[in-house]
Structures are given as structure tokens and as C-alpha cells.
Amino acid sequence: MIILFISFATVFSMNSQTANANDPLGLKAEAAILLDAETGKILYAKNPDTVLGVASMAKMMTEYLVLEAIANEKITWDQKVKINEYVHKLSAAPGLSNVGLTQGEEYTVTELYQAMAIHSGNAATVALAELISGSEKNFVTLMNQKAEELGLKDYKFVNSSGLNNSSLLGNHPAGNQDEENIMSARATAKLAYHLINDYPEVLDTAKMPVLKFRDGREYKNFNWMLPTLIYQYEGVDGLKTGSTDFAGAGFTATAERNGQRFISVVMKAANKDERFSETRKILDYAFSNFAEEEIVPENFVVKGNDKLPVVKGKEDTVKISTKDPINMVIKNGEKENYKTVLVLDEKKLNDEGELTAPVKKGDKVGYLTIEPGEGEDLGFLTEEGKNNIIVDVVATQDVEKANWFVLMMRGIGGFFGNLWGGISSTVSGWF
Known part of the structure; x- marks a missing residue:
């Protein structure tokens, strides 16, 4: 048994060393990707098409649909939303990220959006989903339709928040109670790419390190790489974290320095600290090794x-x-x-x-x-x-059409030229 264990450990160690050798950054996270935010050029990838739990990074799709609804004048920022019993109870559920929402009280779209985007408020996310589509179930259908429209692959949305369905107090809108939103790192990055480029105003909220809510409390942004927070990193101004037992810890980050913006995704890191240390490695690699150049x-x-x-x-x-x-x-x-x-x-x-x-x-x-x-x-x-x-x-220049006389003379010249060439060949053959 001891020999068998040692053999297994040796093989596992060799496989790990091989995997790390193929990864220039030696990341511990299960999957990761790095993009140029302007063009979507992929600069680094580790297991980019492995489908994993995405947790609250799924809220990026809800953010996209809220901003789209605003742009299309379907809803407005100052529109008020009355909180129903389910959303109230979800906002008070223990162990979930939330801003408390009072049943029967009205909150503006701005308040709910900020609660979702800054403090990853799950109940606020459901309230916005219900506002846009009438029910979260209808909204989930919209999420999957939009994912297809944006050209995402390897995804499945089963709720608007990114929670496990089993955490939704028996009200899971799609799939069974054990399901969770899933995506690949490539699909997650593509969603972030469209979100930032289609609605750049998303960063106005994402970059806020603290939410001051109407209840008088301050709620920290879960993106701890923002200025003033514990893992602050120069240039970071978004975008979304996520964490569940199934998904592990994930983080979609974006940072800009001197006009150059990158997007990175880390999926299934071991813990919340590791998702930031892994992201730091990726962004250090990006800013130290890549720049825009004139190729042609x-x-x-x-x-x-x-x-x-x-x-x-x-x-x-x-x-x-x-x-x-x-x-x-x-x-x-x-x-x-x-x-x-x-x-x-x-x-x-x-x-x-x-x-x-x-x-x-x-x-x-x-x-x-x-x-x-x-x-x-x-x-x-x-x-x-x-x-x-x-x-x-x-x-790079005009070439006018020659007149009929020139074309005719060229034709005659070509005829006699061909004729003379034929005669010359024949005569040469005699000798």
C-alpha cells in the first residue's frame, strides 16, 4: 500500500509539474484567460473552454440586460420597485450576500443596481429581473437568449443572481434545485468584453469601493483590488467577483493604465484571497509584457x-x-x-x-x-x-480608359507582333 501510494503521488507530482511547465504563469486556479479589452485578442489562456460554476459573475449578464433596458427606455434609473415578500425574505437569508430590502417599500432602479453591482446583492438582482421580465423565470430565458445573441458558447443560466438554486428558498426559476449557472472562462470573458464595450458606463458603478445605502450602512465592494481596499491594484476599476461551494472563488477583473485596458478571468480558485493573488499575476504579466504596436x-x-x-x-x-x-x-x-x-x-x-x-x-x-x-x-x-x-x-492612382484609337492600334500592333513572332519561329526552325 505504501509503495502504491508513493507511486501515485509521484505520478501526480509529475503531471502537476508538466501542467505548470505548460503554463507560463503557473496559476493554481482551474481556468483563466487574459484579453486586450479593445479588440478581444486573447493574450493568455489556461483551460479556457472548461465549463465551471460561475457563481455571482453571472450577474454580469443581469447588468448587461439592465443597462440594455435603460438604453432602450424600457425602464429608467429613477423608476421605483416595490419589494415583494419573496425578495424581502431572500434579502434576509443567512449566509448570502445581500443588502436588506423591506417588504412593501419602494427602491429605485439605481439603488437596486448599485446593491447588485457593488455588494453583489442577490435579492436586489432578483428584484431587477422581475422588473424587466415580469418573473425571474422569464428573465432567465432572456439571459440565455442574450448569451446566444452575443455569441457565447459553453454556458447555462438557471437564475439571475449566480446563487445555487438550492439557496433560493424553494423558488428556483429554472432547472432543478441543485443546479447553478455554468460558463467557461472564454464565455465569461466574452460576456465581460461585450459588457464593457457595449455599456462602458458599467465601470462607473463597478469602480465604487463602498456602497452607502439608505439604511445608513456602508457595504464594501467584493472586488478587493479596487483603490482603498486590501488588495488594491493600480488601474483596476471592475468588474465582478463570484463564490460558491460549487464554483469555488472566481473573479472577472479589468484594469487600465496609460490607455491600455485588459480583461482577465480567474475561475475556481481555492479561496477568495487566491482569486486576487492569481489575478495580480495575470495583470502583472499583461502590463509588463504586452503593448499596442503598429505592425503595418x-x-x-x-x-x-x-x-x-x-x-x-x-x-x-x-x-x-x-x-x-x-x-x-x-x-x-x-x-x-x-x-x-x-x-x-x-x-x-x-x-x-x-x-x-x-x-x-x-x-x-x-x-x-x-x-x-x-x-x-x-x-x-x-x-x-x-x-x-x-x-x-x-x-493609389487613377488609370483612365484608353480611347478607341489607342485600343485599335494596340490591337493591330499585337496582331502583327504575334504574326512576326510566328514567322520568326518558323524561319528559325529551318536552320
Whole structure:
């Protein structure tokens, strides 16, 4: 038995060492991901598609739908919501994150939203869900529909708050009582990416370290990496924590320094402290190793492809170049690893690969993109992000169509030229 145990421990240790060797950050969390917040370029990933409990990070979807409802004028910030018996009892349930809500009392959407976004108030979240969709069950349907619309994969929403269904006092809106919201790190990051880019005002609330509620109490933000809190980190201004027995401790963070913003996700850390220490590792890695660089300048000319042949024009070629530059967040020192790829629009070329005059300056003739010549490329979170490394290739000058006389003379010249070439070949064959 002792030998068997030692053998098992040795194998387990070797597997752990191998896993850590493949992970440049050596994270202990089950899954993690790092993004450039502007383009969604993935800069680091560990088990990004493993589906795990998401806990209160699911509230990011509720936040998205609340902000969407505000933008669409379906609800307003000063609209009042009367608290029903269930929401009141949930707000007083022991062991849950909540701001106390009094039955029969009215609270504004702003108050409930802040309670949800700052102190992760579960009852406040349910009250907002009921306001938007009439019932939390209807709201959960909306959550899953919106997830599909945003292009998320590997997800399932069963309630608006991120609690275990078994914690909802018997009122779980979807699934059985043992279910919990689940997502992958990639899906969680994609939700955060859309939330920040579609509704950047989400950070106005997310960055508040303390909520001063109407009951006279102060409620700390569970994002302890905000300024003045115990794990404060320069630049952090969001976004959402989550923790249950099933999900472990998770944290979706975002931070900005000198105009560069990153999004990170940590899932299933061992405890609340570890989710912040793991996030610190990721953000240190991001700010120390990545920056936006110009990979391709404006008016770039691909070597050996600086012009295209033109038929029926006053000139027989036209110069081409990129219309815009390509900028991308890359690892320091890796700019030279990228190579350009020119793709011409075959619909605009004849069978001989020629454009037909007239050609106008600025006419699109194809596009140029970049790809890594070596090393790992983790790609982009969205197709929209991928489009950031695709730029139009255009004609840089006009080529007018030649008049009928010039075209006729070219045709005659071509005929006699071909005829003479044929005679010359024949005569050469005699000797």
C-alpha cells in the first residue's frame, strides 16, 4: 500500500509539474484567460473552454440586460420597485450576500443596481429581473437568449443572481434545485468584453469601493483590488467577483493604465484571497509584457506586389498599397514575428490577373492581414476583433480608359507582333 501510494503521488507530482511547465504563469486556479479589452485578442489562456460554476459573475449578464433596458427606455434609473415578500425574505437569508430590502417599500432602479453591482446583492438582482421580465423565470430565458445573441458558447443560466438554486428558498426559476449557472472562462470573458464595450458606463458603478445605502450602512465592494481596499491594484476599476461551494472563488477583473485596458478571468480558485493573488499575476504579466504596436504602417506596399497590371488603360499598371495601418497588442519584442498576407479580390481581376480600366484612386482591390510567422497565436474572442487586423488594399492612382484609337492600334500592333513572332519561329526552325 505504501509503495502504491508513493507511486501515485509521484505520478501526480509529475503531471502537476508538466501542467505548470505548460503554463507560463503557473496559476493554481482551474481556468483563466487574459484579453486586450479593445479588440478581444486573447493574450493568455489556461483551460479556457472548461465549463465551471460561475457563481455571482453571472450577474454580469443581469447588468448587461439592465443597462440594455435603460438604453432602450424600457425602464429608467429613477423608476421605483416595490419589494415583494419573496425578495424581502431572500434579502434576509443567512449566509448570502445581500443588502436588506423591506417588504412593501419602494427602491429605485439605481439603488437596486448599485446593491447588485457593488455588494453583489442577490435579492436586489432578483428584484431587477422581475422588473424587466415580469418573473425571474422569464428573465432567465432572456439571459440565455442574450448569451446566444452575443455569441457565447459553453454556458447555462438557471437564475439571475449566480446563487445555487438550492439557496433560493424553494423558488428556483429554472432547472432543478441543485443546479447553478455554468460558463467557461472564454464565455465569461466574452460576456465581460461585450459588457464593457457595449455599456462602458458599467465601470462607473463597478469602480465604487463602498456602497452607502439608505439604511445608513456602508457595504464594501467584493472586488478587493479596487483603490482603498486590501488588495488594491493600480488601474483596476471592475468588474465582478463570484463564490460558491460549487464554483469555488472566481473573479472577472479589468484594469487600465496609460490607455491600455485588459480583461482577465480567474475561475475556481481555492479561496477568495487566491482569486486576487492569481489575478495580480495575470495583470502583472499583461502590463509588463504586452503593448499596442503598429505592425503595418499606413500606405504599406508589399514587396514584389507594389502594382497590378491593367488592360484597356492609358497605363498598363497601377500602384497599390494599404489604406490604413494595422495596430495590435502583442508581446514585447515579437513584432518581427508577424508576416503580411495579401489577398486580391478575384472578382475584380480577369482570367489573366489584370484589372480593367478605368481604375479610380482609392478603389479597393483586395485586403491585407497579418499572421504569426512563428510562436503561438491564441486568436481573437470575436470576429469583429479579428477584423481589426484586416485592412483594405487600394489603388493609389487613377488609370483612365484608353480611347478607341489607342485600343485599335494596340490591337493591330499585337496582331502583327504575334504574326512576326510566328514567322520568326518558323524561319528559325529551318536552320
